[in-house]
Amino acid sequence: MRTKLLAYSEDRSWAAQIKSLSDSIKAEASIFLPKKEIAEKVSGLYEEIYYSDLENFDPLAYISAFFEVAKLLSPEVAVFPCTGKGRILAGLFSAKNSKSVATDVYNVQSKENNLIAKRLVYGGKAEVDLELKIPATICLLHGSYVEAKANVESRFNKVIKPNASCRVIFTPKKVEGMEPDKAEVVVVAGRGVKTKNDLRMIMELAELLKGAWSVTRPLAVDEGWAESWIGISGLMVSPKLYIGIGVSGQPHHMMGARSSKIVVAINKDRNAPIFDECDYGIVGDLYVVLPEMIKKLKNMKQK
Amino acid sequence: MKILVALKPTYDINQLKFDSEGVPLLETCPITLGEADKCALEEALRIKESNKAIVIAVTVGESQSHIKGIRDALAMGADEGYLIKMKNAWNISSIAVAKAIASFAQLTGPYDVIFTGAGAGDTHSSIIGPMISALLDFRLIAGADQVEVSENMVKATCKMEDGTYYYESDLPVVITVTSEANEPRIPTLKAIIRSKSMPIKEVDPSVLSLSVEEFKDLKVLKHSIERKRIILEASDQKSAEESVEKIITFLKSEGVI
Amino acid sequence: MTGQEKFDALIIGAGPSGLSAGYFLAKKGFSVAVLERGMEVGSKNVFGGRIYSHVFDKNFQGWRNEAPVERWIKKEKLSLLCENGSVNFEFERGKRQDSFTAFLSPFLRWMASLVESEGGIVATGVKVDSIIFDDLFAKGIRAGPDEIYADYVIIAEGGNTLLLEKHKIKKTPTLNKTSLGIKEVIKLGESTINNRLSLEDDEGVAQFILGQPLHGLLGGGFFYTMKEYITIGVVVRLSEFTDNNFNAQDLVEDLRLSTHFSKILEGGTPAEYSAHLVTESGYEGVMKKPYGNGFLIVGDAAGFLLNTGFTIRGVDMAVESGRLAAEAIARAHKEGGNSEEQLSCYKKMLDDSFIMKNLKKFSKANEFLSNKKIYESYVNLACSTVSDIFYEGAEANRVFESFKNSLKKERISLFSFLKDMWEAYRSL
Numbered sequence: 001m002r003t004k005l006l007a008y009s010e011d012r013s014w015a016a017q018i019k020s021l022s023d024s025i026k027a028e029a030s031i032f033l034p035k036k037e038i039a040e041k042v043s044g045l046y047e048e049i050y051y052s053d054l055e056n057f058d059p060l061a062y063i064s065a066f067f068e069v070a071k072l073l074s075p076e077v078a079v080f081p082c083t084g085k086g087r088i089l090a091g092l093f094s095a096k097n098s099k100s101v102a103t104d105v106y107n108v109q110s111k112e113n114n115l116i117a118k119r120l121v122y123g124g125k126a127e128v129d130l131e132l133k134i135p136a137t138i139c140l141l142h143g144s145y146v147e148a149k150a151n152v153e154s155r156f157n158k159v160i161k162p163n164a165s166c167r168v169i170f171t172p173k174k175v176e177g178m179e180p181d182k183a184e185v186v187v188v189a190g191r192g193v194k195t196k197n198d199l200r201m202i203m204e205l206a207e208l209l210k211g212a213w214s215v216t217r218p219l220a221v222d223e224g225w226a227e228s229w230i231g232i233s234g235l236m237v238s239p240k241l242y243i244g245i246g247v248s249g250q251p252h253h254m255m256g257a258r259s260s261k262i263v264v265a266i267n268k269d270r271n272a273p274i275f276d277e278c279d280y281g282i283v284g285d286l287y288v289v290l291p292e293m294i295k296k297l298k299n300m301k302q303k
Numbered sequence: 304m305k306i307l308v309a310l311k312p313t314y315d316i317n318q319l320k321f322d323s324e325g326v327p328l329l330e331t332c333p334i335t336l337g338e339a340d341k342c343a344l345e346e347a348l349r350i351k352e353s354n355k356a357i358v359i360a361v362t363v364g365e366s367q368s369h370i371k372g373i374r375d376a377l378a379m380g381a382d383e384g385y386l387i388k389m390k391n392a393w394n395i396s397s398i399a400v401a402k403a404i405a406s407f408a409q410l411t412g413p414y415d416v417i418f419t420g421a422g423a424g425d426t427h428s429s430i431i432g433p434m435i436s437a438l439l440d441f442r443l444i445a446g447a448d449q450v451e452v453s454e455n456m457v458k459a460t461c462k463m464e465d466g467t468y469y470y471e472s473d474l475p476v477v478i479t480v481t482s483e484a485n486e487p488r489i490p491t492l493k494a495i496i497r498s499k500s501m502p503i504k505e506v507d508p509s510v511l512s513l514s515v516e517e518f519k520d521l522k523v524l525k526h527s528i529e530r531k532r533i534i535l536e537a538s539d540q541k542s543a544e545e546s547v548e549k550i551i552t553f554l555k556s557e558g559v560i
Numbered sequence: 561m562t563g564q565e566k567f568d569a570l571i572i573g574a575g576p577s578g579l580s581a582g583y584f585l586a587k588k589g590f591s592v593a594v595l596e597r598g599m600e601v602g603s604k605n606v607f608g609g610r611i612y613s614h615v616f617d618k619n620f621q622g623w624r625n626e627a628p629v630e631r632w633i634k635k636e637k638l639s640l641l642c643e644n645g646s647v648n649f650e651f652e653r654g655k656r657q658d659s660f661t662a663f664l665s666p667f668l669r670w671m672a673s674l675v676e677s678e679g680g681i682v683a684t685g686v687k688v689d690s691i692i693f694d695d696l697f698a699k700g701i702r703a704g705p706d707e708i709y710a711d712y713v714i715i716a717e718g719g720n721t722l723l724l725e726k727h728k729i730k731k732t733p734t735l736n737k738t739s740l741g742i743k744e745v746i747k748l749g750e751s752t753i754n755n756r757l758s759l760e761d762d763e764g765v766a767q768f769i770l771g772q773p774l775h776g777l778l779g780g781g782f783f784y785t786m787k788e789y790i791t792i793g794v795v796v797r798l799s800e801f802t803d804n805n806f807n808a809q810d811l812v813e814d815l816r817l818s819t820h821f822s823k824i825l826e827g828g829t830p831a832e833y834s835a836h837l838v839t840e841s842g843y844e845g846v847m848k849k850p851y852g853n854g855f856l857i858v859g860d861a862a863g864f865l866l867n868t869g870f871t872i873r874g875v876d877m878a879v880e881s882g883r884l885a886a887e888a889i890a891r892a893h894k895e896g897g898n899s900e901e902q903l904s905c906y907k908k909m910l911d912d913s914f915i916m917k918n919l920k921k922f923s924k925a926n927e928f929l930s931n932k933k934i935y936e937s938y939v940n941l942a943c944s945t946v947s948d949i950f951y952e953g954a955e956a957n958r959v960f961e962s963f964k965n966s967l968k969k970e971r972i973s974l975f976s977f978l979k980d981m982w983e984a985y986r987s988l
Contacts, residue, residue: 057468059433059443084429084463088445091433095401103428120526121426122316126327127526139428165442166472173466181464185559209560221483228464232427233481235464241559251316252427262559263530264550279530280553282546284537292540292547297560300551322747322829331745331831335599367669371600492703493565495683496593 003027003110003134006075007046008066008089010034013182014081015042016147018140021079023148025110032069032159034062044150048073053161057085060165063092068159070097075135077115082139082236094137102130103139106259123232123251124258142181143238143259173227177203178212180230185211185241186257188230191218192246192267192286196225201290202245208297211239216253231256246286249274266290304356304454306347307417309404309431310340310376312368313424325525329393334368336375339420341487343480347418348380348488350452356415361385361407363400364392370503377498378490385411385504387511399513401434406511408439414475416457421446421479432479442476448483567591569889570701570710572688572723574601576664576875577859578716579671579682580882584619586680588890593681593710594672595703600684601672602665609661609784609791610766612876614914619883620674628666630786631764632657635757637783639820641771642943646820661764661784661791664875691715691727691855697898698854711898712854712889716882719838719860729857730847738837739779740801742808743793744816745832746825750788756824757785771939773815775806781815790825792816795838808835838865843923850910851903856885864915866922877915884909941966 005027009015015031022029030048033039039051052065066089070078078093080086082104094101107118115132120141132138180186187206189199199213206213214237220229228234232255242260247253249265249272257263265278266289275281282289315333322328347358360376362369365388373384387403389395395403408414417439422429429446436443444450447459457476461468490498535550537543554560569585571578574596582594610633616623636651672682691713692700700709717723724730748756757765769781779796794811801808816825846863850856858864859878866873888906895902910916944966967973 057463059445060436063437084446087429088433088443091401091428091430092437092443094398094430095434095437098398100396101398101430103426103430121523122314122319122327123425123427124526125316125319126321126523128523139430166444166470169469171467171469227466228462233422233429241554241557251319255427258526258528262554262557264554275534276532277528277530278532278534279557280550281532281534282537282543282550283534284543284546288540288543289537289547292543293551296547296551320829320831323827328747328829328831331747333600489704490685492595492683492686492706492708495686496681496708499681499683 004075005029005077007031012041019148020145052159056168056170064162098137099133101137106141106144124255142236180212180214183212185209186239187243190216190247248272309419312372321525337424338482342484343418345487363387378495405438421481436477442472444478567710569712571714573716577878577882580879582675584886586678595686596684602668615876630661633659634763635765637767640939738798741795741836746828748828
């Protein structure tokens with residue numbers, strides 16, 4: 001009998017990545033999404049698509065709707081995106097319904113009746129192979145699997161909206177430019193960038209490369225220069241090109257960009273840890289290197 | 304009001320090194336209470352100061368680092384400190400840890416609020432708080448940057464990947480707190496001396512009717528992604544120009560720009 | 561509930577001397593608190609590796625079974641490293657276990673547990689801002705918002721004597737009397753260490769190095785075996801760094817990569833790197849009066865540190881000075897006071913102890929060791945003499961002939977060589 005997998009997602013990209021994981025272990029996949037509008041976007045990826053009528057993220061309401069589907073299907077594996085919300089839901093679900101749970105997973109294999117998962121720990125510095133007993137809950141890292149293509153007929157099933165557990169007011173974040181987790185190029189400013197005004201150079205470079213810009217956590221949280229950041233507690237990205245400018249490369253930040261295809265670093269400090277995990281690096285003052293890079297790219301564009 | 308704070312000592316991963324086979328040198332890596340855990344305790348202590356509450360600190364494990372963690376919590380101002388005695392605390396699955404804390408809460412409760420850090424410094428799974436909430440059927444506020452707890456309600460603000468959520472919830476509630484929530488206090492000498500005479504109570508897992516299954520790590524190794532590590536120097540304007548020129552050529556040949 | 565705000569004795573610093581004082585006082589029934597700046601006992605201590613056993617044998621019953629000893633020193637080595645080879649002196653001990661290697665952090669945690677088992681308090685994360693003086697008597701300490709009082713204050717703050725300098729009890733040491741110690745800890749594994757150094761079980765090596773990897777700077781290298789680790793490092797006069805363009809970390813690297821060590825350390829993983837200032841002014845630097853009204857000074861803070869030329873020795877002296885301070889306090893307490901006169905017995909005890917005897921014995925060492933010739937010319941002299949003796953060419957050399965040739969090569973006159981040897985004999 002095929003392993004039954006139940007996925008959770010809030011967008012098509014994640015749904016497609018989890019489907020790809022499911023295909024790789026030859027599982028029979030179904031998915032739950034909080035709203036009908038999102039569910040419709042996933043059409044063709046999963047045969048059985050469940051959705052509800054959930055509003056702003058209320059963890060207990062969300063998980064009870066997901067649990068309704070789980071009761072129906074009794075999945076051996078539940079897979080959530082490794083995002084802030086995904087982790088919360090994975091915790092809520094696994095405590096009562098799973099024998100094992102792993103977050104930050106980037107590869108899953110089946111072994112006899114169980115699963116072997118590879119997960120990152122210590123801010124992505126180390127990897128652990130885990131044997132997960134079924135039923136298991138997994139939080140999948142962004143960019144670990146390529147997005148699956150639509151190739152099935154989907155059936156849509158509605159789950160009754162559960163009661164709210166609390167009052168929620170949601171303020172969506174302002175996105176200046178492209179969203180980093182959807183962009184192919186991400187330019188990130190770190191501590192080496194001295195003033196908020198200097199972020200303009202970062203934005204300019206991002207724009208020239210048709211990419212998104214972001215910052216490291218201290219710049220978002222301590223300085224308040226941006227609403228989100230790249231890192232284990234913020235956005236996890238997997239672009240084709242990551243450029244860290246004045247980024248030292250602390251593990252919790254690098255974890256958020258580990259699966260980038262190419263990593264470029266510009267930093268004054270030759271000993272910054274980012275130089276150990278980059279493809280191309282320039283040791284130098286960002287205030288000299290960056291304007292030069294912007295100038296050259298502009299010239300290229302004009303030609 | 305009765306408040307439980309669940310704490311976990313963690314490896315300082317910034318100082319983690321690996322041997323030539325890629326096995327992490329955990330024995331030389333310093334261990335301390337995670338920053339988010341300290342912020343969780345600080346929130347509890349602030350409630351205690353304004354609302355009269357009893358604050359109880361608990362950790363799962365019995366190593367010197369666990370004892371030190373609870374000592375630090377007592378010095379910061381927790382009223383009581385408990386160790387749930389388990390050997391090899393580092394290898395216990397998060398489900399077992401959550402179950403241990405949940406049964407401990409049932410045994411010593413009822414609690415109005417259970418605080419914990421939103422993520423530990425080493426694994427940063429961020430799932431223990433939600434698990435405890437599920438096991439005890441408590442409400443849940445996860446990843447709070449700002450918390451305000453009153454007699455029968457909690458108001459909190461949580462930053463997530465898509466924006467900011469403001470929550471109002473009833474009690475009892477599990478609240479996980481980020482390291483941005485506050486500036487945890489540094490215990491004064493008098494507080495440290497006072498805490499030295501406070502007992503650290505030990506709880507045997509059998510009292511909590513737990514069967515603890517150890518988590519089997521098949522292997523732990525350095526995670527290395529093959530990177531080219533081509534490093535250029537830009538010590539002056541001229542070398543900066545040259546380096547930038549080269550990098551752009553590289554990136555073009557990689558097909559990423 | 562209020563905390564205790566008065567102790568019999570407060571001890572500033574949880575190094576070997578402070579913890580020793582705390583232990584012996586607590587054992588005698590005094591209420592004590594040992595206050596440590598670091599977040600953990602031992603977190604601020606950098607230590608190269610060897611401790612002498614005698615102090616513990618005499619005063620700490622059963623310590624050999626409890627203390628976190630890494631290895632017992634079996635082989636003593638002195639190596640003179642030159643461009644083309646090295647001259648090595650090795651002494652292998654019989655069964656006696658006179659010294660051992662240890663990591664100071666766990667060792668101090670063990671000592672702290674002794675203090676606590678006798679009812680004393682060891683508080684970490686406490687920065688003592690100042691000593692409270694009242695009527696010229698030390699009455700307690702200030703730490704942040706808190707004032708804590710005591711009949712006796714013991715200053716055990718280590719080589720970085722901020723409090724002593726603040727209260728003008730001691731002058732700031734000059735640069736040329738201060739050395740920089742840099743240490744690397746390298747993981748090699750127990751069996752690899754035993755195989756490569758021909759050791760069995762918990763036998764260990766203590767090795768001192770002079771010569772080429774140090775580029776003729778005033779200083780030496782050390783190498784110790786721990787159970788699973790090697791500690792390797794250098795101690796160099798701080799003034800050498802201001803005069804020369806040397807990076808301290810590079811020196812350790814040069815030592816590590818020298819032909820002598822590269823094979824031994826092959827495949828090892830650096831686990832720790834640390835740097836530490838050592839004031840090693842020898843007998844001259846010892847405080848003439850390590851006590852005053854209501855206070856005593858112990859360990860490195862009082863200058864009880866010995867540079868014998870090949871080794872910096874301090875832990876045994878620190879522990880003994882802590883024990884003597886406790887004895888002195890017990891005696892003064894019996895007399896019902898804490899005045900300078902009542903505490904002056906501490907000085908007499910020190911003079912009669914191995915601490916001052918050793919320091920006196922080596923009092924000339926510091927001066928002798930400032931002789932730059934030792935670090936370069938004499939090392940080369942030794943190497944070229946020995947290599948001449950073992951000359952593999954057709955013509956065999958006589959020993960004195962070889963020596964004379966080498967002197968000529970190094971441009972050392974026979975007279976100045978003899979003079980320096982006489983100095984060495986007198987001071988080492």
